[in-house]
Amino acid sequence: MYKLINSPYTNNPISVLKIADNLCIPLDPNNTDYQAYLKWVDAGNTPLPADEPATGA
Amino acid sequence: MASSINASTSGPGGVITTADNSGILNLQSGGNTVATVNSAGMTTVGTVNVPNTFGFKNRIINGAMVIDQRNSGASGTATVYTVDRWYFDASQSSKGTWGQNLNSVTPPAGFTNYLGFQSSSSYSVGSTDYFGFFQKIEGYNIADLGWGTANGKTITLSFWVYSSLTGTFGGALKNNSANQCYPFTYSISSANTWTQVFITIPAPNTGSTWLTNNSTGILLYLSLGMGSTYSGTAGTWSGNNYASATGATSVVGTNSATWYITGVQLEVGSQATSFDFRSIGTELALCQRYYSKSYDLGTAPGTSTSLGMISNIASTTIIDMGFRYPVNMRTAASFAIYDPNTGTAGNYAYGAAGTSGTWATIAQGSTGFVIRPQAGFGAGNGVYFHYSASAEL
Numbered sequence: 001m002y003k004l005i006n007s008p009y010t011n012n013p014i015s016v017l018k019i020a021d022n023l024c025i026p027l028d029p030n031n032t033d034y035q036a037y038l039k040w041v042d043a044g045n046t047p048l049p050a051d052e053p054a055t056g057a
Numbered sequence: 058m059a060s061s062i063n064a065s066t067s068g069p070g071g072v073i074t075t076a077d078n079s080g081i082l083n084l085q086s087g088g089n090t091v092a093t094v095n096s097a098g099m100t101t102v103g104t105v106n107v108p109n110t111f112g113f114k115n116r117i118i119n120g121a122m123v124i125d126q127r128n129s130g131a132s133g134t135a136t137v138y139t140v141d142r143w144y145f146d147a148s149q150s151s152k153g154t155w156g157q158n159l160n161s162v163t164p165p166a167g168f169t170n171y172l173g174f175q176s177s178s179s180y181s182v183g184s185t186d187y188f189g190f191f192q193k194i195e196g197y198n199i200a201d202l203g204w205g206t207a208n209g210k211t212i213t214l215s216f217w218v219y220s221s222l223t224g225t226f227g228g229a230l231k232n233n234s235a236n237q238c239y240p241f242t243y244s245i246s247s248a249n250t251w252t253q254v255f256i257t258i259p260a261p262n263t264g265s266t267w268l269t270n271n272s273t274g275i276l277l278y279l280s281l282g283m284g285s286t287y288s289g290t291a292g293t294w295s296g297n298n299y300a301s302a303t304g305a306t307s308v309v310g311t312n313s314a315t316w317y318i319t320g321v322q323l324e325v326g327s328q329a330t331s332f333d334f335r336s337i338g339t340e341l342a343l344c345q346r347y348y349s350k351s352y353d354l355g356t357a358p359g360t361s362t363s364l365g366m367i368s369n370i371a372s373t374t375i376i377d378m379g380f381r382y383p384v385n386m387r388t389a390a391s392f393a394i395y396d397p398n399t400g401t402a403g404n405y406a407y408g409a410a411g412t413s414g415t416w417a418t419i420a421q422g423s424t425g426f427v428i429r430p431q432a433g434f435g436a437g438n439g440v441y442f443h444y445s446a447s448a449e450l
Contacts, residue, residue: 008417021402022394023392024393024421025391026422030271030388031390031448032450
């Protein structure tokens with residue numbers, strides 16, 4: 001399972017958290033973890049939504 | 058025929074010369090030719106012992122299996138990276154154990170480490186099964202080979218291997234799309250003895266695609282057991298996805314069979330040269346393009362330790378903490394955060410009591426990352442964490 005991570009500055013996704021490994025994955029098409037995430041999404045899965053942005057940005 | 062200069066190893070000894078007008082000169086030891094000189098240059102038999110290196114001669118990183126950032130010498134069974142840059146690949150779980158210096162045999166002369174595998178069953182591979190170690194070589198590091206062009210260069214793969222089994226073993230080279238593959242074989246004639254292997258591989262077909270950027274240029278696969286689907290004819294390029302040669306010995310097929318390897322070198326040319334020993338600092342930096350951590354080199358991520366941790370003192374209840382990787386990574390890296398007190402992945406720690414907390418990502422790239430520890434700490438608290446980062450191919 002994955003969870004989106006939003007930037008506290010823009011409130012747009014900047015990373016994806018792979019929950020099982022506590023691995024923070026960049027939205028970079030050359031990153032093999034991100035490639036695996038995209039395959040997971042293509043298989044019909046949906047990540048958990050991002051938390052509310054941290055305060056104090 | 059040829060002229061020859063022979064250093065005798067029998068009888069009264071001395072140098073024996075013979076001459077003709079062929080324009081060819083053989084240099085011999087004990088009657089065996091070790092080098093031939095003609096108008097085109099010099100050709101040698103076996104290893105050319107060249108003490109110096111030629112820049113980035115060996116395209117394999119961590120070929121001497123010295124760097125083991127993830128496991129620090131511990132063994133495992135999972136399909137993960139073992140020693141740096143070497144991935145254990147298996148279609149079935151629990152068929153064997155891998156590890157740096159597994160079972161503590163003496164490495165070949167000149168080496169201090171090896172990567173080992175020991176089978177844990179007598180598994181009969183199915184047609185689509187695969188077992189082995191592989192390393193992906195980044196495209197930038199093979200760009201000079203000219204593969205896929207009319208000027209493609211011949212390469213030579215060499216390594217030391219040791220097994221409890223004898224026979225013909227296999228492996229393959231392939232491109233990123235696995236539609237250009239070169240299965241190869243090598244022989245081990247004496248069990249439990251280090252054997253040096255030399256395999257010369259011609260350039261692949263003109264028009265084939267070999268990436269020369271930060272994606273996979275060449276994948277080197279060393280098989281421990283391969284199903285027929287992924288096994289092909291040795292010694293020829295194929296458009297099929299092969300990872301070994303047909304008929305190669307299956308290490309996973311014999312319970313407790315062992316297979317060890319070190320000194321892996323892939324270089325330009327049709328002749329193997331002496332192993333390209335690099336300084337530990339250089340080899341580590343090459344590995345850190347693909348994986349790095351804040352822990353000491355001999356400490357596995359997730360260990361409870363403060364050595365190497367990243368820390369700061371919060372002056373308010375908000376703090377952003379950035380870290381720059383020791384070398385620029387191949388691409389934007391995935392990272393994990395660890396609590397230095399407990400080793401727990403996913404948490405940072407704060408305060409004298411070392412309370413765990415969660416964090417948010419502010420930025421991440423190929424040069425570093427920034428996180429924001431979440432609420433819990435106060436002004437004057439120490440805030441600290443460890444990290445590991447991966448940008449593997």
